[in-house]
Amino acid sequence: MCGALRSTNAGETITIMGWVNRRRDHGNLIFLDVRDRTGITQVVLDKEASPAAHAKAEAARPEYVISVTGKVRERGEGLKNPKMDTGDIEVVAQELLLLNDAKTPPFPIADDAPITNEEIRLKYRYLDLRRPELQKNFVLRHKVTRAIRDFLSDNEFLEIETPLLTRSTPEGARDYLVPSRVHPGHFYALPQSPQIFKQILMISGFDRYFQIARCFRDEDLRADRQPDFTQIDLETTFPQQKTIFKIVEGFLHAAFSAAGIELGPEAFVQMTYDHAIAKYGIDKPDMRLPAMVDLSAELTPELRETLKIAPSLPVLGFTIPRVGELSGTARKALLSEIRGGFGDCGLDFLDVARLRTNEAFVPLAEAIGAKLNAEQVVFCGENFTTDDLAVVITPKPGTPEMWNYDRLWIWKRVGQLRLDLAKKYADKHGLFTQTGTAADFKFLWVTDFPMYEWNEEHKRWDAAHHPFTSPHEDDITSGRLVNDKGAVRALAYDIVLNGTELGSGSIRIHRKDVQAEIFRSLGMSDEEAHERFGFFLDALEYGTPPHGGIALGLDRIVMILAGASSLREVIAFPKTAKAIDLMVDAPTPVSDVQLRDLSLRVIKRS
């Protein structure tokens, strides 16, 4: 192959095939760089030595498919190219075959310059995929997938496939529906995850199951969300939470190792959901950034009164490292930008500049600075002894309505600001820059998610994870399940990497009475529960072992490992933000004949 030849091959007569990457025509001497997925090799064509081959090379153009037979030659002194893996040798062509010509591609394959026009990249995806950068991503993806498959197989997991044509369950995300021809008016659904099937496999005694599973969700896209995606789905019997954690950490070590990253032996950090919200204002903290600090203790009731800060609500501060000194203009712009972002939500800056001008507040300003471990508290404009940007947010008196819906609203809003600012100053603090070592990757388990979340629109409690998630034993026995739903904790956990949710899982309910209780608490009658999940409730009655599992987004793992900022870089044929495949042009209308076969009619909505 093109990328494999070295000086040890000198003297061998070989044939290589591939695409013309570049042609350098010097008249009687032509160089062709030949590319395949392993790399690039320089071919030399001399008019005197092999005139026929030279003549064909004159006609060759980028992306022509060629076959070259010739002798590998060590390049002479000064002719070697240290920038190429194969730069010590070249192939002296004796015979050249033009196997196929090619139109001039709409964008260059040979350049490493980024192509910003995503539309054209996706339309000509076969050419985009030919670029070394993407070739590299799919080699990586293959290695990672194989490492995970091998690890799980070595640990007694069985890979079992579950159906793609299955049953719609009107919970959670919208389903992609597939009409049945044989049963007019009836629809299959594509799975959002193999959730119920894998639980049934546990009931069937398969003990340890996994699947590299395609899943489908008909929801709006993001850079890290595609409508069809791949997850590493697994389930085991008789697990504790820590059993699952150990398995996942095991295959992630293997996967990262396959990608050339050796993670340290220590277990991943764990924190509860409540702790994550209090310290990071989000359920998927980015551990590369410093946490938030609650500064409430620094403010006496009198100080709150004077500074017009709402009593008993938290005063939160955080720092963004190494932002450097901001000019007065930059500070003003930042201030109005953030105030604008808050709107009238009852939050504001603590104006430390004002504090410094008033003798009485100086100790407070200094206490805050000390607690944040930063002497530049935002907008104070003096005594810069660190580069860190410190921000203190205070709740104004009066309670906007939104705080009532969500008791954690303030933490979440300030956590959002923390992330926004971290992003804004990413170039300065450099914490998101990859160094190619394990230090780039901050893993975290978030545990004890709330069992329920309040649905304001429908005025009811919904399952925060899914209705088969087991609550904490304490919360069942204490009666909280009935009396205080907002406080019930689930045996549900997320794995987070650099602020991206990689996966989510739980210990499941294996007792029918508990399951029935959960359905009741979700306001689902027995009849209703039976209509939706009857087959599963039946199965639960036949000796269901305790079980639990998790599912991790394979695409996201590969995306982060590849240092990519979009899933499109690691999915071969991805869709646009409007869920369109620009290459095959899908979705499309279908013929009346097809519709009639399916007993369907398309109606126009105004």
Added chain:
RNA sequence: GGGGACGUAGCUCAGUUGGUUAGAGCGCUGCCCUGUCACGGCAGAGGUCGCGGGUUCGAGCCCCGUCGUCCCCGCCA
């Protein structure tokens, strides 16, 4: 459903306060060239300024609408 950014040559982009015939680099075509490797030299082709409408003596530039791509919020058990 909402907010934001972008759309000019095949690609990457520039285009001033609204003013002559819309530019650059790369790529492409032809010719020349025996040591290049982002080869070099000379010459050349290539544009419905996303689309539609409006304002204006005059629109790539201003206004309205629309389409597309990207990012974010909602949504994603």
